[in-house]
Amino acid sequence: MDLPYFIPAFDDIEDPIPVINPATGALVGRIHQGSTIEVDTAVLRASEAFPKWAVIDATERAKVLFKAAALVRNRQAAFAGLLTSEQGKPLKESKNEIAGFARILEYYASISGLLKGDYGNSSAYGHAIVSRKPVGVCGAIIPWNVPAIIMGWKVGPALAAGNSIILKPATTAPLTCIQLAGCLVEAGLPADILQVVTGPGPVVGEAIASHPGIRAVSFTGEVGTGRRVASLAAPYFKRVTLELGGSDPMIVCNDANLAEAAKGAVAGRFFNCGQTCTAVKRLFVDSSVEEEFVHKLQTMISSLKVGNGLESGVDMGPVHSLAQRSLIADQVERTIEGGFGTIKTGGKDITIGNSGSSFFEPTLLSGLDPEAPVLKEEVFGPVLPVMPFETLDDAISVANSTQFGLGASVWTHDTRIVSRACEELQAGIVWVNQHLKIPPEVPFGGTKDSGIGRENGRYALEHYLEEKTILIKP
Ligand code: NDP
Numbered sequence: 001m002d003l004p005y006f007i008p009a010f011d012d013i014e015d016p017i018p019v020i021n022p023a024t025g026a027l028v029g030r031i032h033q034g035s036t037i038e039v040d041t042a043v044l045r046a047s048e049a050f051p052k053w054a055v056i057d058a059t060e061r062a063k064v065l066f067k068a069a070a071l072v073r074n075r076q077a078a079f080a081g082l083l084t085s086e087q088g089k090p091l092k093e094s095k096n097e098i099a100g101f102a103r104i105l106e107y108y109a110s111i112s113g114l115l116k117g118d119y120g121n122s123s124a125y126g127h128a129i130v131s132r133k134p135v136g137v138c139g140a141i142i143p144w145n146v147p148a149i150i151m152g153w154k155v156g157p158a159l160a161a162g163n164s165i166i167l168k169p170a171t172t173a174p175l176t177c178i179q180l181a182g183c184l185v186e187a188g189l190p191a192d193i194l195q196v197v198t199g200p201g202p203v204v205g206e207a208i209a210s211h212p213g214i215r216a217v218s219f220t221g222e223v224g225t226g227r228r229v230a231s232l233a234a235p236y237f238k239r240v241t242l243e244l245g246g247s248d249p250m251i252v253c254n255d256a257n258l259a260e261a262a263k264g265a266v267a268g269r270f271f272n273c274g275q276t277c278t279a280v281k282r283l284f285v286d287s288s289v290e291e292e293f294v295h296k297l298q299t300m301i302s303s304l305k306v307g308n309g310l311e312s313g314v315d316m317g318p319v320h321s322l323a324q325r326s327l328i329a330d331q332v333e334r335t336i337e338g339g340f341g342t343i344k345t346g347g348k349d350i351t352i353g354n355s356g357s358s359f360f361e362p363t364l365l366s367g368l369d370p371e372a373p374v375l376k377e378e379v380f381g382p383v384l385p386v387m388p389f390e391t392l393d394d395a396i397s398v399a400n401s402t403q404f405g406l407g408a409s410v411w412t413h414d415t416r417i418v419s420r421a422c423e424e425l426q427a428g429i430v431w432v433n434q435h436l437k438i439p440p441e442v443p444f445g446g447t448k449d450s451g452i453g454r455e456n457g458r459y460a461l462e463h464y465l466e467e468k469t470i471l472i473k474p
Contacts, residue, residue, distance in 0.1 A: 015033050016030040016031060016032060016033060017030065017031050017032075017033050017171055017198070017199070017200075018030055019031060019086050019172065019173070019174065019175055020086075020172070020321075020356075021085050021086065021088070022087070022088040022317070022318040022319065022320050022321055022322075022357070022358045023088055023307075023308040023309060023310070023317060023318045023352075023353070023357055023359075024308065024353055024354065024356060024357055025354055025355070025356015025357060026356070028082075028085045028086045028175065029086070029175050031171070031174050031175070031178075031198040031199075032198050032199070033198070033199050033200070034197045034198050034199030034203070034204045035199060035203055035204070035207075036203065036204075036207040038197050038199070038204070039166070039197055039204060039207035039208055039211060040207075040211070042166045042192075042195045042197050043137055043166065043211050043213040043214060044213075045191075045192035045195065046137040046164035046165070046166060046192055046193070046195060046213075047136070047137055047164070047213055048192065049164055049190055049191060049192040049193050050134075050136055050137060050163070050164040050193070052190065053162055053163075053164060053190055053193050054133070054134045054162040054163070055162075056162070058112040058113065058115040058160070058162070059112055059113070061109075061112060061159065061160060061162060062108075062109035062110070062112035062160065063109075063188070064159075064184070064187050064188045064189050065105040065106070065108060065109035065112075065156070065159060065160060065184075065187075066105070066106060066109045067187035067188060068105055068183045068184040068186070068187035068189070069102040069103070069105040069106045069109070070102075070187075071183040071186060071187055072098060072101060072102040072105070072180060072183050073099065073102045075098075075179075075183070076095055076098045076099060076102075077095070079094075079098045079148075079176055079179055079180070080094035080095040080097070080098050081094070081310065082175055082176050082179065083097060083098065083147070083148060083173075083176040084309040084310055084317070085310065086172070086173045086174075086175050086176065087144060087145075087147065087173045087176075087320060088273065088309055088317040088318045088319070088320055088358075089272050089273065089309050089317050090309040090314045090315065090316065090317050091309055091310060091312075091314075093271065093272060093309075094309070097146060097148045097149055098148055098176075100148065100149050100152065100440075101148040101149060101151065101152040101180055103440055104149070104152030104153060104156045104440045104456075105152060105156050107156070107440035107441065108156040108157050108159070108160035108440075109160065111160075111458055112160050114458055114461070115132060115160065115161060115162075115461065115465070125471050125473065126471050126472045126473040126474055127471070127472040127474065128469065128470070128471055128472075129469070129470040129471075129472070130467050130468070130469050130470075131467070131468050131470065132465040132466070132467055132468075133162075133465065133466055133467075133468050134161045134162035134163040134464060134465060135163060135215045135216045135239065135464060135465065135466050136163060136164070136214075136215040136216075137163070137164050137165070137166065137213055137214050137215060138154075138158045138163045138164070138165045138166070138214065138215065138216045138217070138218070138464060139165070139166050139168070139208035139209065139211070139214040139216070139217040139218070140154035140155065140158070140165055140166070140167045140168065140217075140218050140219075141168045141201070141205045141208060141209070141217070141218075141219045141220070141221065141229065142154065142167070142168070142169055142170060142177070142220050142221075143170050143220050143221045143222075144170035144171075144172045144173035144320055145272060145275040145276060145277070145320065145380075146272065146276065147169060147170060147173045147174075147176055147177050148176055148177070148180060150220050150243075151167060151169070151177050151180060152180075153218075153220075153444070153455040153456055153460065154167070154218045154220075154455070155167060155181075155184070155194060156460075157455075157460040157461050157463070157464050158218075158464045159184070159189070159193065159194065160461070161461055161464040161465050163216075163464050164192065164193045164194070164195075165193070165194055165195075166195050166196075166197055166208060166214070167181065167194065167195070167196045167197070168196075168197055168198070168199070168201070168204050168205050168208055169196065169198060170201075171198065171199070171200060171201070172320065172321060173320070174196075174198050177196060178196055178198075181194055181195075181196050201221075201225065205219075205225075205229070206228070206229075206232055209228070209229040209232035209233050210232040210233070210235075210236075212236050214238065215238060215239065216238055216239035216240070216463055216464065217229060217233050217238055217239070217240050217241075218240075218241045218243075218453075218455070218463060219240070219241070219242050219243070220242075220243040220244075220277075221243075221244070222244065222245060223244045223245050223403075223449050226242040226244045226451060229242065230242060239463055240452065240453065241445070241451070241452065241453030241454070241455060241463050242451035242452050242453065243277065243444070243445060243446065243450075243451045243453075243455060244277075244404075244406075244446060244449060244450050244451040245277060245378045245380075245404060245406070245449070245450060246277045246278055246279075246281065246378065246404045246405075246406030246407060246446065246450050247281045247282060247375075247378050247402045247403075247404040247406075248268075248278050248279060248280055248281050248282070248404075248406060248407040248408055248409070248427070248435070249280075249281075249282045249283075249284060249395075249398075249399035249408050249409075249425070250264070250265055250268060250280040250282070250283045250284065250408070250409045250410075250411070250435055251284045251389070251392075251395045251396070251399060251408075251409070251410045251411065251421065252265075252283070252284065252285040252286065252289070252293060252411045253286050253392070253410070253411060253412035253414065253417055254286040254288045254289045255412055255413055255414055256289075256411035256412050256413070256433070257411075257413075257433075258289060258292060258293050258296060259296065260411075260433070261293070261411040261433075262293060262296040262297050262300055263300070264280075264409075264411065264433075264434060264435050265280050265283055265297060265384065265435075266297065266300045266301060266304070266384075267435075267436065268280035268409070268435035268436045269281075269283075269382065269383075269384040270301070270304060270315070270316050270362050270382050270384075271436065273316050273317055273318065273319055273320070273360075273381065273382050274379070274380065274381045274382035274383060274384075275319070275320060275324075275380050275381060276436065277406055277407075277450075278406055278407040278429070278435075278436055278438070279436070280384065280409070280435055280436075281378065281379060281385075282375060282385055282387070282399070283384060283385065283386045283387070284386075284387050284388075284389045284395045284398065284399065285386060285387070285388055285389070286388070286389060287388035287389065287390055290386075290388040293386075294344065294364075294366055294386055297344075297364055297384070297386065298344050298345050298364055301345050301346065301362045301363075301364050301384070302345045302346075302362075304316050304362045306350065306352070306359055306361070306362065307352055307359075308352070308353070308357075316362060316382060317359075318352075318357055318358045318359045318360075319358045319359065319360050319381050319382075320358070321358060322356075322358045324358070324380065324381065325349060325358040325359075325360050325381070327380070327381075328360055328379060328380070328381035328382075328383060329348075329349055329360065331373050331374050331377060331379050331383070332347055332363060332365070332374065332383060334373040335365065335368075335372045335373050335374045338372075338373070339369075340368060340369040340371060340372035340373065340374075341365045341366065341367050341368040341369065341372050341374070341385065342365065342366055342367040343363065343364070343365060344364040344365065344366050344386075345361075345362070345363065345364045346360075346361035346362050346363030346364060346382070346383075347361060347363045347365075348360070348361050349361075360381055360382055361382070362382045362384075363382060363383045363384065364384050364386065365383065365384065365385045365386065366385075366386050366387075368385050368386070368387050370398070372385065375387075378404070392417060392420065392421070396420070396421065396424050396425060399425060400424070400425065400426045403448055403449040404446065404448060404449055404450045405426040405427050405428065405446055405447035405448035405449075405450050406427060406428055406429070406445075406446040406447075406450035406451075407427050407428065407429045407430070407431065407435070407436075408421075408425040408426075408427040408429075408430050408431070409430065409431040409432070409433075409434065409435040410422075410425070410430070410431075410432055410433075411432075411433055412432075412433075413433075418432050426447055426448065427446070427447065427450075428443075428444065428445045428446045428447055428450065428454070429442070429444060438456060440456060440457065441456075441457050441458075442456060442457050443455070443456055443457040443459035443460070444456040444457070
């Protein structure tokens, strides 16, 4: 199926930005190099469009979201192909991601009744009514790793709550977002309620973060960029949510189903070529089962099929860019050359097809020193470091010893361990006998340097609504 909103070649636009397929180095499309002028114009239009959308009944807004979700589902195959081409992930992951975007819209459409949560009561000062109003023009800045889902997490609640929103996609993976936005407009979203402005983060992203006309900003990306966004938004007292990096621990106890845990670790680390904020980034295994567990991991990891995500049977695509791959290779090299650990499998760049491709071998590291660069730094790629632990106290204490606190998982059937781990692991989400799953109903976000605020679930609506109190003296 043809893409319904494929952007024109932009040949007539000066200095367009190319979007490159990381599996082949080929050109996928071009985007407009937006500037602060585009952001100013978008804010003006969004402000003008906002009042009408804000007062539409929430159930009418929900109809637009449901219809857009249906359009997206109909075009799932085409959008998934585009997502794989610009981002690199295997087609089956892209299909799930596109369906996930639709599901997020459906979820917010289905809870739109909650937005009418105004209530009245009486007090010594008369009747009190608390209404919940949309905040106005919002901004969303998103990364390249899971663009459709992260777009859904921001656009879904913002629109359901009656706001207008300006989305800045990642420069290296913007095309699918443009298609998804097109579906919302086709479904009946009034003009200018959702606008996509493309262009470099330090220009377009900063203009969104610092624009006085934008009342709320939701950002997903690196910690350093998050700090910059927060500092630019602070003088205007904007609402800010920041979904930043993670260094998720996975703790495997000796009573765990080791086969299931190994499957969970491989999916949890190598899904999306390891480029997921909640990927398993540090794996702790009870020393009494370490050897058996590492052997299982090694067998599974070395049999992963790496290749162009558009080809069938591929388990893992390329790293998203050559620059990103160099960072990962450097982290592994410093770990090994510094004597901080050993490679069990993988560890190197691979060329598949031509030199423009950016593949990296699925890598398993063991024998790690706590000072290893792959443990001290967030590794955003297909590298799994495994460490043994002697006691649960040790495992939890080391798991908590990073600046991050996004996700964590514990694998056991002992309810006392479950209870302790859930209580003590410093993370926004703790999984038991699973990792990585985030259904649309549950809140998602981090503690410590992993960010502030929550997305997803009904909790996300808090960012996009504000209370107004009315006291009526009879
Ligand atoms: P970046 O922070 O570099 O980029 C994210 C977005 O911010 C992009 O749209 C980027 O634009 C934009 N941006 C870049 N510089 C600025 C700036 N100065 N002001 C405003 N916006 C800017 O992150 P990555 O794309 O490298 O994403 C990977 C990181 O994101 C990882 O660290 C990962 O852990 C984290 N992440 C966190 C998630 C979470 O939910 N907690 C989910 C996914 C990723 P451009 O593309 O033009 O550079």
